[in-house]
Amino acid sequence: MKKATKQQLIFNDVLLILTMAVLAGCGLIYEYLLSHYAGRVLGVMESAIYAMIGLMIVSMGLGAFAARKITCAFNGFVWLELIIAFLGTSAILIIACLIAATQLLPQVLADTFNLPPDIQPRGGFFKQLSFLAINSPYFFGLLLGFFIGMEIPLIAKIREQIHQKHLANNLGTIYGADYIGAGIGAAIWVLVLLSIDISKASALTAALNLTAGFVFIFYYWQKLNWRKTLVSLHCVLALIIVVIYQQGNGWMNQLSNLLYLDKVIYTDKTRYQQLTFTERAMGLYQPSIINFYLNGRLQFSSSDEHIYHSYLVAPALAGSARHDEILIIGGGDGLALRDVLKWQPQHVTLIDLDNELLSIFQSPEKHLPNTLAQRIKQLNQQALSASNVEVIASDAFLAINQLIQQQKSFDSIIVDLPDPSHPDLNKLYSVNFYARLKQLLAGDGLLAIQSTSPYHAKEAFISIGNTVEAAEFKHVEQYHDNVPSFGEWGWTIAAKRGLSPSHRLKQLTQFPIEQSWLTLPMLLGSFEFAHGFYQDKKTVPINYLGSHTLYQLHQKAWQDQQGLNSAYTQ
Numbered sequence: 001m002k003k004a005t006k007q008q009l010i011f012n013d014v015l016l017i018l019t020m021a022v023l024a025g026c027g028l029i030y031e032y033l034l035s036h037y038a039g040r041v042l043g044v045m046e047s048a049i050y051a052m053i054g055l056m057i058v059s060m061g062l063g064a065f066a067a068r069k070i071t072c073a074f075n076g077f078v079w080l081e082l083i084i085a086f087l088g089t090s091a092i093l094i095i096a097c098l099i100a101a102t103q104l105l106p107q108v109l110a111d112t113f114n115l116p117p118d119i120q121p122r123g124g125f126f127k128q129l130s131f132l133a134i135n136s137p138y139f140f141g142l143l144l145g146f147f148i149g150m151e152i153p154l155i156a157k158i159r160e161q162i163h164q165k166h167l168a169n170n171l172g173t174i175y176g177a178d179y180i181g182a183g184i185g186a187a188i189w190v191l192v193l194l195s196i197d198i199s200k201a202s203a204l205t206a207a208l209n210l211t212a213g214f215v216f217i218f219y220y221w222q223k224l225n226w227r228k229t230l231v232s233l234h235c236v237l238a239l240i241i242v243v244i245y246q247q248g249n250g251w252m253n254q255l256s257n258l259l260y261l262d263k264v265i266y267t268d269k270t271r272y273q274q275l276t277f278t279e280r281a282m283g284l285y286q287p288s289i290i291n292f293y294l295n296g297r298l299q300f301s302s303s304d305e306h307i308y309h310s311y312l313v314a315p316a317l318a319g320s321a322r323h324d325e326i327l328i329i330g331g332g333d334g335l336a337l338r339d340v341l342k343w344q345p346q347h348v349t350l351i352d353l354d355n356e357l358l359s360i361f362q363s364p365e366k367h368l369p370n371t372l373a374q375r376i377k378q379l380n381q382q383a384l385s386a387s388n389v390e391v392i393a394s395d396a397f398l399a400i401n402q403l404i405q406q407q408k409s410f411d412s413i414i415v416d417l418p419d420p421s422h423p424d425l426n427k428l429y430s431v432n433f434y435a436r437l438k439q440l441l442a443g444d445g446l447l448a449i450q451s452t453s454p455y456h457a458k459e460a461f462i463s464i465g466n467t468v469e470a471a472e473f474k475h476v477e478q479y480h481d482n483v484p485s486f487g488e489w490g491w492t493i494a495a496k497r498g499l500s501p502s503h504r505l506k507q508l509t510q511f512p513i514e515q516s517w518l519t520l521p522m523l524l525g526s527f528e529f530a531h532g533f534y535q536d537k538k539t540v541p542i543n544y545l546g547s548h549t550l551y552q553l554h555q556k557a558w559q560d561q562q563g564l565n566s567a568y569t570q
Contacts, residue, residue: 063150064152074224077216087147105129207238275294294418329415430547449464468494479491505524
């Protein structure tokens with residue numbers, strides 16, 4: 001072999017080191033993409049992310065060992081990038097297809113053979129199929145990690161073959177490029193890819209792998225076998241990547257939409273969550289039912305959201321001495337705010353993290369189909385645009401610090417957050433958070449908190465009450481009722497001094513503001529629980545900041561209750 005010139009060696013070194021850095025970034029992004037999607041599918045975001053990253057690291061080690069069996073590093077590397085690009089761009093789409101197919105198969109068979117709903121084939125073999133499909137992200141993570149792990153040994157081998165000698169610092173140089181590239185990949189994920197559709201992110205990443213393959217074909221043409229085949233396959237895959245970039249998100253949405261019981265009429269992804277609206281036709285003379293989901297979990301149904309929001313808002317405001325200054329945490333749909341405005345407050349402050357979600361519910365005509373936009377306006381009565389409402393798009397955990405610094409005081413505080421089904425939400429159910437809300441609450445005011453289901457997630461429900469007590473509120477009580485779309489649901493109400501909330505409500509002869517559905521006797525009865533409900537209350541842990549106690553209790557409860565379908569139910 002003719003010895004390369006110094007300039008050629010320098011050029012090859014730069015090419016290989018840059019390639020390694022770029023591919024390292026791609027590898028890390030694939031880890032994030034698959035772990036993020038696995039968390040969404042499995043409904044256990046934190047553990048799915050950790051499991052996926054750990055699994056991929058182990059499989060990368062196995063891939064590094066396997067790379068020793070590849071005799072021609074140049075050919076091996078080009079084929080490797082082709083495989084990684086294909087898996088990277090198609091894995092999530094394949095996973096979505098598998099999940100949709102296994103979820104729909106029992107219904108298809110039931111319809112085909114006219115089986116009644118109570119004997120649909122969902123156990124045994126079908127349950128195993130569903131289990132395998134929902135856990136398929138781990139299989140693809142294992143596969144991708146295995147091939148990614150081959151990259152470093154092959155690049156190192158190619159570099160030594162070009163230099164025609166053993167390089168003392170070869171691995172150090174390659175690993176240095178790998179670590180730097182991975183860091184850049186993490187930054188790109190956070191700053192760019194996290195805010196775009198997951199199919200587009202995977203296609204863009206795969207395009208870099210494919211580009212690396214094209215570059216190697218061009219520069220090392222003479223060292224390759226099956227050259228025309230490699231070029232043809234790269235061109236075909238390039239076309240596939242372009243198609244997935246353009247159409248992948250639509251396909252993903254269609255596959256996800258198949259898992260909803262009702263017709264999906266709008267879906268979108270913000271930086272923080274997937275939004276989905278569905279519609280159920282109720283006949284010619286009745287309005288359709290609109291359901292709203294975040295990450296596959298039902299947030300409200302137009303058929304009964306008034307029940308949930310009546311229980312959330314009315315007790316706190318009826319039991320508070322004044323209604324001049326009200327604080328709402330969460331509630332970006334404006335429905336709790338709608339009920340609060342009926343009490344004619346002077347000023348309402350609403351804090352919600354997702355600015356895009358707020359924009360949709362504040363100006364639905366700018367984002368939603370016309371018919372849906374009109375229904376949303378009817379539901380929230382354009383409360384988010386009221387002149388006495390201040391909307392703050394921020395993390396409530398941080399935003400309340402500013403309110404404390406401004407020495408704000410609120411006559412009532414309403415906490416209308418999603419269930420603690422994600423580690424990031426867990427902090428908003430902690431002693432630290434409730435203690436700071438206590439600083440903002442007027443002495444004769446009340447705090448009301450959405451508190452998940454006392455039936456499906458009993459320990460999580462009780463834990464919220466125990467956590468509020470640990471924040472040193474004088475009185476903490478819980479109440480519950482049936483919300484048809486959710487089932488049995490619960491709330492927590494607290495006072496920092498004075499009479500207990502239930503005692504204050506018992507002193508009323510009627511609600512100060514007429515309610516369209518809730519009555520005072522119904523509300524007072526909701527404070528009663530079944531015999532022995534709180535008998536293990538002292539053993540239920542408190543949720544301290546950083547403990548993730550409530551998140552783990554909630555996840556365990558809903559997994560036990562709902563099994564494999566937890567990510568696509570309420």
